[in-house]
Amino acid sequence: MEKFIVHGGSPLSGSVNISGSKNASLPILAATLLTRETCVVRRVPDVSDTNYMLQILQNLGAEVERASGTVVIRCEKLRSHEAPYDLVRKMRASVCVMGPLLARHNRADVSLPGGCVIGDRPIDLHLRGLEGLGAEARVEGGNVRLEARYGLEGREIDMSGKHGATVLGTDNVMMAAVLAKGATVITGAACEPEVVDLAEFLISMGAKISGAGTPRIEIEGVAELGGVEHTVIPDRIEAGTFLVAGAMAAKERITVKRVEPRHIESLVDLLRRCGCPVEVGDGSISVGRAENPVGANVTTDPYPGFPTDMQAQMCALFATTPGTSVVRDTIFPQRFMHASEMKRMGADIQVEDGTAVIRGVEQLSAAPVMASDLRASAALVLAALNAKGATEISRVYHIDRGYENIDDKLIQLGAEIERVPA
Numbered sequence: 001m002e003k004f005i006v007h008g009g010s011p012l013s014g015s016v017n018i019s020g021s022k023n024a025s026l027p028i029l030a031a032t033l034l035t036r037e038t039c040v041v042r043r044v045p046d047v048s049d050t051n052y053m054l055q056i057l058q059n060l061g062a063e064v065e066r067a068s069g070t071v072v073i074r075c076e077k078l079r080s081h082e083a084p085y086d087l088v089r090k091m092r093a094s095v096c097v098m099g100p101l102l103a104r105h106n107r108a109d110v111s112l113p114g115g116c117v118i119g120d121r122p123i124d125l126h127l128r129g130l131e132g133l134g135a136e137a138r139v140e141g142g143n144v145r146l147e148a149r150y151g152l153e154g155r156e157i158d159m160s161g162k163h164g165a166t167v168l169g170t171d172n173v174m175m176a177a178v179l180a181k182g183a184t185v186i187t188g189a190a191c192e193p194e195v196v197d198l199a200e201f202l203i204s205m206g207a208k209i210s211g212a213g214t215p216r217i218e219i220e221g222v223a224e225l226g227g228v229e230h231t232v233i234p235d236r237i238e239a240g241t242f243l244v245a246g247a248m249a250a251k252e253r254i255t256v257k258r259v260e261p262r263h264i265e266s267l268v269d270l271l272r273r274c275g276c277p278v279e280v281g282d283g284s285i286s287v288g289r290a291e292n293p294v295g296a297n298v299t300t301d302p303y304p305g306f307p308t309d310m311q312a313q314m315c316a317l318f319a320t321t322p323g324t325s326v327v328r329d330t331i332f333p334q335r336f337m338h339a340s341e342m343k344r345m346g347a348d349i350q351v352e353d354g355t356a357v358i359r360g361v362e363q364l365s366a367a368p369v370m371a372s373d374l375r376a377s378a379a380l381v382l383a384a385l386n387a388k389g390a391t392e393i394s395r396v397y398h399i400d401r402g403y404e405n406i407d408d409k410l411i412q413l414g415a416e417i418e419r420v421p422a
């Protein structure tokens with residue numbers, strides 16, 4: 001295992017290129033199961049989660065080649081319809097192979113994903129949607145076994161849940177419906193840019209989809225899909241994470257490049273409300289520290305609302321913002337593992353019922369802290385940027401799941417961060 005040592009107080013400047021989106025790449029890689037022809041996917045970030053997905057596809061029989069950010073996949077001869085526990089338990093997002101396997105084989109055996117520290121991660125909405133298309137689902141020995149004995153039939157499917165729409169659930173149903181007989185209408189669909197990117201990938205393969213990016217997606221099933229070349233959208237959460245780093249520690253400004261600004265409008269608006277100067281360019285965004293920083297009240301919401309994946313990072317900013325800020329996570333109410341670690345650094349954060357009340361302190365101080373999940377870990381790195389002294393962050397493998405070379409990129413901006421054996 002490795003840890004980061006972050007020496008706080010180094011001002012950031014310059015610019016950084018943002019990688020392709022992890023959360024768009026994962027369902028798109030799964031969607032290559034839907035054709036026997038070759039797919040070329042560009043700008044796939046080299047992070048553990050995409051590597052796990054490629055292992056799962058190879059385990060199913062896919063031929064995979066990877067050259068830096070470009071992945072070439074051919075799922076011509078699949079030898080299995082099973083995604084085994086030892087791979088799925090490493091990455092919950094593996095569930096998004098269910099839809100394509102069902103569409104390809106009329107069968108899918110996928111291990112039930114474990115929970116994780118951000119909370120229970122049920123898949124009831126996925127199963128309700130796939131059953132709506134004619135699959136039978138049963139749980140046996142920790143696996144979900146899906147079978148569509150008479151094939152998949154399109155119909156109207158409601159995907160909304162008590163915490164709003166489901167991103168991967170929408171993806172799963174969309175990937176099953178594109179090869180189903182007849183028309184499918186998905187209501188209560190997730191509107192995230194990553195869902196739109198998947199839809200565009202499927203349309204390039206020959207799928208008939210309209211309405212992606214809205215709560216109502218219409219799909220006309222086709223007999224087969226072909227190979228495709230596609231470039232994944234920029235990672236809006238990585239971009240947002242670096243924007244918060246700039247809001248906390250920029251000397252003047254830092255700039256994130258190769259981004260799609262409209263994908264993170266909610267964050268840009270919030271940083272401006274907090275007093276940060278933000279300039280939006282064509283494919284880039286620049287941010288600086290607020291001269292008169294003010295806290296804010298923010299609640300996470302499905303897209304285009306404020307993303308839950310940026311909640312921990314905002315807690316890091318609010319920890320040293322004068323006044324009181326309130327952060328409420330309606331999507332993952334338990335997603336506050338970062339709070340207890342930030343308190344070890346001197347933050348004043350009280351968490352109750354999915355809501356964090358944060359009273360800004362003058363400065364955090366270095367302490368040994370432990371990464372717990374992807375975004376909480378990134379938030380600890382942000383908190384360390386301005387902390388007094390050298391903060392040690394252990395279990396950085398959590399960060400490597402979803403951030404491509406975050407330490408190198410921060411060093412490029414002037415941060416003093418080193419990766420050392422734990």
Ligand code: EPZ
Binds near residue numbers: 121
């Ligand atoms: C995706 O997860 C993202 N992961 C998550 O990012 C992100 O936090 C989440 O969407 C919400 O935006 C990927 O895209 C790989 P959901 P997903 O189904 O699809 C409940 C990161 O840090 N729910 O949209 O698994 C669920 O408990 C990761 O990059 C059900 O109740 O999340 C949650 O409260 C973390 N039943 C809400 O819906 C279901 O069957 C939204 O979850 C499915 C979900």
